[in-house]
Amino acid sequence: PGIEAAIDPLTTLFKRTKDPEHLKAIAKLRLPQTVDLFIEQLDYSDESFENAAVAATALGEMAKKDDKGREAAKKAVPELVKTLSKKLPIKTRANVVKVEAMEALTAIKDPAAVPALAAVVETSADEQDFFLNKKAARHLAEFADPASVPSLVRGLFMTGRGSDIFTDCRIALARIGEPAVDKVVEAMQRKNTKLEEDAKK
Numbered sequence: 072p073g074i075e076a077a078i079d080p081l082t083t084l085f086k087r088t089k090d091p092e093h094l095k096a097i098a099k100l101r102l103p104q105t106v107d108l109f110i111e112q113l114d115y116s117d118e119s120f121e122n123a124a125v126a127a128t129a130l131g132e133m134a135k136k137d138d139k140g141r142e143a144a145k146k147a148v149p150e151l152v153k154t155l156s157k158k159l160p161i162k163t164r165a166n167v168v169k170v171e172a173m174e175a176l177t178a179i180k181d182p183a184a185v186p187a188l189a190a191v192v193e194t195s196a197d198e199q200d201f202f203l204n205k206k207a208a209r210h211l212a213e214f215a216d217p218a219s220v221p222s223l224v225r226g227l228f229m230t231g232r233g234s235d236i237f238t239d240c241r242i243a244l245a246r247i248g249e250p251a252v253d254k255v256v257e258a259m260q261r262k263n264t265k266l267e268e269d270a271k272k
Contacts, residue, residue: 196231
């Protein structure tokens with residue numbers, strides 16, 4: 072009860088100042104009733120992203136705390152997913168929001184995150200920082216969901232600015248196991264249309 076009494080005054084203060092430090096103070100409480108406030112902060116831009124990053128981190132920490140926290144944080148999944156599809160300049164500090172959102176989605180363990188993470192894996196390095204592809208492949212390994220196999224197989228052969236995500240995709244595919252075998256074989260037999268198009272490019 073003592074800690075909960077701090078929510079209202081801290082929230083009022085933050086709404087007045089929009090100061091990330093005030094939002095961090097609320098995040099430290101790790102209380103389910105703060106989820107709506109964090110969801111409101113997830114709308115961000117290349118110029119204004121600090122509060123969105125704090126909010127995504129807070130939701131991830133809440134989900135890691137215990138089952139009650141994870142259940143509360145689940146409400147934020149649609150907004151966290153939305154952060155991943157935002158178009159940003161390639162080298163922007165705002166990418167921190169996407170990194171923290173992926174972390175939160177993995178902590179929440181909602182399968183709705185899988186298509187969004189798979190889309191990040193498949194996005195070309197001409198459109199986003201390739202570091203995001205690497206992170207997304209690692210998070211897909213945590214889910215080990217067969218639905219991500221096509222994206223991970225494509226990711227095996229993707230490169231961006233001199234680096235690749237082969238190892239990250241391989242680990243994820245190995246965790247998925249049996250359901251991945253046919254797609255990997257198909258790729259090796261040059262029967263995967265998307266891969267063949269990538270190769271031509």
